[in-house]
Amino acid sequence: MTSLDDMQDLVSLCKRRGFVFPSSEIYGGINACWDYGPLGVQLKRTIKDRWWNAMTSRKDIEGLDAAILMHPRTWEASGHVSGFVDPLVDCKKCHARFRADHLEPAFLAIHQCPTCRGELTDPRQFNLMFKTFMGPLEDSASQIYLRPETAQGIYVNFLNVAQSMRQRIPFGIAQIGKAFRNEITPGNFIFRTREFEQMEMQFFVKPGDDSEWFDRWKESRLQWQLALGIRPERLRVEPHSAAELAHYARAAVDIQYQFPFGWQELEGIHNRGDFDLTRHQTWSGKKMEWVTETERFLPYIIETSAGCDRTLLVVLADAYRMDDERALLALHPDLAPYQVAFFPLMKKPELCEIAEKLCRDTQMRYDYDETGSIGKRYRRQDEIGTPFGVTIDYDTLSTQTATIRHRDTKAQERIPLESIDAYIKDKSASWVPPKADL
């Protein structure tokens, strides 16, 4: 078996099998926008549910769903109006557009386009926030932004959540939601898009306790990623050097994944100090302090910020395998859009009835397929990552057993009908990603 080495193989599988479609495709598509199909949206929902449950099942974390549109002062306070910029250069000849900080320094130094060798413009600062207008007048007074991150909705609600939920420092607020960035160079499928979802958690701590919480969250988030079934050798934690640190961060690490196009960030964990609450306190004129009988301070914030689409891409890219006769998605059985598929061997009422009853009785996400040869049905389920296929045949009528086929090994065995769910649960708990040569 081999791993994914060309993203295009994954892009076409995703389209063919209903995971991800190019957005507005009948109009020729729109650059870097994608739609999640039936299987993609199920997988994404499963990932989000796992994250949400891991966060909000803790007593010290509350959930939130803040509005995408916020008061424009929010983005002045956060630093996005002045600082959320990328340096943009254009080629005067072929009109290609680049982020200056992504160009080879040699090309930048001589103002040369790496594609056509034409002349490049000087870098211009380009703000990544999407602008729109609130109300009927399209003037600067009514200009607002689509949020470029979900975090700010959490900061401005810090005291609302603490007071309404009677939380005490340290505690966290978790949120999943859309964010928008007018990226200069989106690409690599759903890796960098202009509309995406984030899963962010902000943990408010007493100054002095921040380093310890930063380390705890770093470890906890890595373990969460590993529990998705991603191969450990393809994940790493990279600290930001002093030069790379964002203006708001006291310390930061990226959890990175080794994509076919290199090691790239999947999630960031940041110690943001009191930057955010200080800024919102100053810009709003409202006290954001934590006050008790004995203490008064601005909490420090430890942030964990993962891209939901990017996590889904990692899950798919890591699961992709090829062997001599098939492509398969070796997804963790708990994540697969369908955890099991039921097949009557032939389209005969006595077999279909049993398979349909199994569908009604199972507690798992399932698919049912009665058309085509059994080999073709297995292949289709392999490609969409269904870990187990259960085939009902004529022996089932007399023995009340069925054949269960394993996606990763193609091995088959016979098990009693009544123990299908328990069997799959047991196998799913001990599942490990299949080895690949490359």
Ligand code: GAP
């Ligand atoms: N609040 C902190 C923050 O937003 P970030 O590193 O800019 O930090 C966090 O973004 C995560 O959001 C990234 O690790 C990535 O997974 C995801 N993300 C950021 N920009 C993205 C884009 N254009 N497309 C898809 N995902 C993106």
